[in-house]
Amino acid sequence: MIELNDYLILSGLLFAIGLVGVLRRKNLLMLFFATEVMLNAANIAFAATSHYYNDLSGQMFAFFIIAVAASEVAVGLGLLIVLYKRYGTLDLDNLASMKG
Amino acid sequence: MEKYVYIALFAPFVSSLFAALFGMTPKKMFVGIIASTLLAISFLASAILAIEIAQTGSPIHVMMLDWISAGDLNIPFGFVVDQVSVTMMTVVTLVSTVVHIYSIGYMDHDKSFNRFFSYLSAFVFSMMILVMSDNFAGLFIGWEGVGVCSWLLIGFWYHKADVSPEENPSISPSWAANEAFIVNRIADLAMLVGIFTLYWNTGSLQYDVVFNDIPHLSEGILTTAAIALFIGAMGKSAQFPLHTWLTDAMEGPTPVSALIHAATMVTAGVFLVIRANPLFSVTPEVSYFIASLGTFVAFFAASMALVNRDLKRIIAYSTLSQLGYMFAAAGLGAYWIALFHLAAHAFFKALLFLGAGNVMHAMHDELDIFKMGGLKKSMKWTYIYMGVASLALAGIPPFAGFFSKDAIIETAFNEGTIILWIILVVTAGMTAFYSFRQVFLTFEGDERYKEFGIHPHEMYKFVLIAMSPLALLAVIAGFFQETFHELIIELLPNYEMSEHTHHLTWILGIVVLAFAIGGIVLARYKYINGLHRDEKVENSFVYQLLKNQYYIPKFYAEFISKPYAMISSLMWRSIDMKIVDASVDAIANFIYSSGDKTRRIQTGNLSNYLNWMSFGLVALLIMAAISSVIG
Numbered sequence: 001m002i003e004l005n006d007y008l009i010l011s012g013l014l015f016a017i018g019l020v021g022v023l024r025r026k027n028l029l030m031l032f033f034a035t036e037v038m039l040n041a042a043n044i045a046f047a048a049t050s051h052y053y054n055d056l057s058g059q060m061f062a063f064f065i066i067a068v069a070a071s072e073v074a075v076g077l078g079l080l081i082v083l084y085k086r087y088g089t090l091d092l093d094n095l096a097s098m099k100g
Numbered sequence: 101m102e103k104y105v106y107i108a109l110f111a112p113f114v115s116s117l118f119a120a121l122f123g124m125t126p127k128k129m130f131v132g133i134i135a136s137t138l139l140a141i142s143f144l145a146s147a148i149l150a151i152e153i154a155q156t157g158s159p160i161h162v163m164m165l166d167w168i169s170a171g172d173l174n175i176p177f178g179f180v181v182d183q184v185s186v187t188m189m190t191v192v193t194l195v196s197t198v199v200h201i202y203s204i205g206y207m208d209h210d211k212s213f214n215r216f217f218s219y220l221s222a223f224v225f226s227m228m229i230l231v232m233s234d235n236f237a238g239l240f241i242g243w244e245g246v247g248v249c250s251w252l253l254i255g256f257w258y259h260k261a262d263v264s265p266e267e268n269p270s271i272s273p274s275w276a277a278n279e280a281f282i283v284n285r286i287a288d289l290a291m292l293v294g295i296f297t298l299y300w301n302t303g304s305l306q307y308d309v310v311f312n313d314i315p316h317l318s319e320g321i322l323t324t325a326a327i328a329l330f331i332g333a334m335g336k337s338a339q340f341p342l343h344t345w346l347t348d349a350m351e352g353p354t355p356v357s358a359l360i361h362a363a364t365m366v367t368a369g370v371f372l373v374i375r376a377n378p379l380f381s382v383t384p385e386v387s388y389f390i391a392s393l394g395t396f397v398a399f400f401a402a403s404m405a406l407v408n409r410d411l412k413r414i415i416a417y418s419t420l421s422q423l424g425y426m427f428a429a430a431g432l433g434a435y436w437i438a439l440f441h442l443a444a445h446a447f448f449k450a451l452l453f454l455g456a457g458n459v460m461h462a463m464h465d466e467l468d469i470f471k472m473g474g475l476k477k478s479m480k481w482t483y484i485y486m487g488v489a490s491l492a493l494a495g496i497p498p499f500a501g502f503f504s505k506d507a508i509i510e511t512a513f514n515e516g517t518i519i520l521w522i523i524l525v526v527t528a529g530m531t532a533f534y535s536f537r538q539v540f541l542t543f544e545g546d547e548r549y550k551e552f553g554i555h556p557h558e559m560y561k562f563v564l565i566a567m568s569p570l571a572l573l574a575v576i577a578g579f580f581q582e583t584f585h586e587l588i589i590e591l592l593p594n595y596e597m598s599e600h601t602h603h604l605t606w607i608l609g610i611v612v613l614a615f616a617i618g619g620i621v622l623a624r625y626k627y628i629n630g631l632h633r634d635e636k637v638e639n640s641f642v643y644q645l646l647k648n649q650y651y652i653p654k655f656y657a658e659f660i661s662k663p664y665a666m667i668s669s670l671m672w673r674s675i676d677m678k679i680v681d682a683s684v685d686a687i688a689n690f691i692y693s694s695g696d697k698t699r700r701i702q703t704g705n706l707s708n709y710l711n712w713m714s715f716g717l718v719a720l721l722i723m724a725a726i727s728s729v730i731g
Contacts, residue, residue: 022710031710096704
């Protein structure tokens with residue numbers, strides 16, 4: 001039987017994977033993937049807890065997050081394409097133009 | 101009647117604001133005319149109030165609005181028109197009106213004509229607040245307002261450069277203005293202490309409440325308050341040792357001198373003592389000190405006037421001397437006589453100053469009477485005016501000064517203070533001598549101005565006509581002594597000569613008169629035929645001592661100003677620069693350098709930022725966890 005804890009562990013693992021991705025990846029596109037992984041980790045946690053408590057609001061929240069993530073990706077990918085056209089690369093180490 | 105109170109008070113204020121509208125623009129004749137008209141309206145309102153008070157004998161008390169209301173402290177903006185304040189109001193507005201009209205002629209060629217009228221009216225307004233207020237707070241506001249306006253007006257020609265004190269003892273208008281302001285600040289501190297002492301012990305600043313509470317106060321508190329208030333009066337009325345500013349204030353335009361000396365400034369100190377008479381009459385030691393100091397200043401100032409060569413400074417010293425007389429009277433308990441002398445003195449002193457202004461105007465701002473002489477041909481009316489004013493000042497009957505000054509000298513005799521009486525009588529002789537020395541040196545004898553290529557001319561007609569009320573009052577004011585006496589003792593404590601003195605009145609009068617006439621005769625004998633300088637006398641120790649004002653300005657410069665400047669510079673270098681500035685700089689430097697060091701975090705690399713962000717997030721989470729465990 002799959003318990004609530006199993007879901008939460010999965011969610012935590014996914015979140016950790018996403019976080020490591022955000023920290024280590026240098027490619028902007030990969031950063032986006034990593035963020036998506038983190039968002040969906042949160043979604044899993046929401047959906048699982050919602051089911052556990054028999055309360056729909058957690059699942060509602062998950063829907064919202066999916067919607068927000070979708071729009072974010074739409075905008076982000078647009079910017080990403082412009083960046084690529086301009087600099088010919090998506091490597092963050094080469095995109096550092098705002099040096100303090 | 102209330103509306104007349106407001107008209108009398110606010111007409112000068114309106115005048116000041118109106119003139120201020122044109123403050124930065126070139127001369128406009130109508131500014132002077134409107135300002136003078138408003139002042140005349142204020143005078144009329146004051147005169148109506150004076151008649152009303154004389155008829156009904158009951159003071160008019162108006163409460164304009166609540167001003168400060170905090171906790172137990174409640175200070176309203178209230179004004180009281182009683183016998184004392186209505187006398188002051190009438191005198192102040194009358195003299196000020198004449199001075200305003202006079203200024204139209206005198207400041208004729210000045211490019212700051214409009215600004216001058218604005219300051220002048222503000223000066224009068226401050227003085228009106230001072231005399232009309234029904235509480236110490238309002239009095240203090242007027243007191244400070246007068247101080248500020250005097251600063252503005254003495255330094256009116258602030259663009260004049262500094263010269264050495266040998267060349268001109270007052271150095272420059274701006275220097276003189278600062279001196280007047282700073283000396284007054286010193287005295288005002290004491291005045292504030294006095295006001296606080298009264299407030300602390302009576303819980304109010306209203307005159308009626310404070311004076312009603314006096315019987316319940318201990319002697320120590322009363323003495324402290326009386327001394328502190330009198331020190332304030334000493335500064336404003338330029339009593340020794342705070343007297344130096346008054347003669348230096350001659351740097352201001354002459355109408356200002358007339359206003360300061362006759363109406364709006366130096367009389368404030370005497371007014372304060374008269375107003376606070378319930379306080380001073382229960383502190384006999386302080387009162388006796390006031391009388392003694394007044395007598396001393398009367399003599400001291402007169403002695404300096406004996407040798408001075410500066411037309412305006414001689415008159416300034418005479419003011420100082422006459423203020424001494426007023427304080428002597430007030431200190432001896434004869435408050436109504438002090439107030440009477442104040443009023444009479446205002447008329448002839450304003451006249452003297454305005455006459456001196458005419459002479460200055462004619463002589464192209466030359467003030468040295470040794471360079472004048474024989475001006476009576478070209479300036480007949482000014483000669484008459486100044487002659488009348490000097491006769492009044494010297495105390496020759498039937499001129500105003502005779503009645504008031506004689507009453508003061510008689511008071512000194514009546515009180516049994518024979519030493520004071522002798523000094524005051526001798527001073528009366530000196531007063532006569534120096535005022536006629538000045539008149540004769542200016543108007544009689546050889547025409548010494550010719551070698552300087554000056555062509556004197558009489559002042560404008562309208563100015564001479566405007567001066568005539570003062571001349572008239574300088575002649576006749578003395579006849580109102582009895583009327584004034586009856587009116588004023590409804591408020592002030594009465595003071596009558598004893599039976600014994602009464603019998604001797606005419607002998608005392610003759611003694612004083614003999615001294616006064618002796619002074620005039622001596623001056624006439626010495627100076628009627630022109631100036632004969634005597635090297636031996638001029639080089640004598642006493643002459644030099646008097647000429648250098650007893651070396652008091654030098655003493656102040658050497659022993660107060662210079663050490664103060666030294667301490668200030670020491671404080672600046674060691675404390676301000678090394679401790680205060682250094683610590684502020686250290687804080688700034690620390691923030692600057694830490695910013696400089698952490699600047700490197702900002703690499704522009706998004707990946708780095710994200711790492712820092714997660715690091716921060718984790719740090720915050722850990723902190724939250726720790727605090728929840730501890731908490």
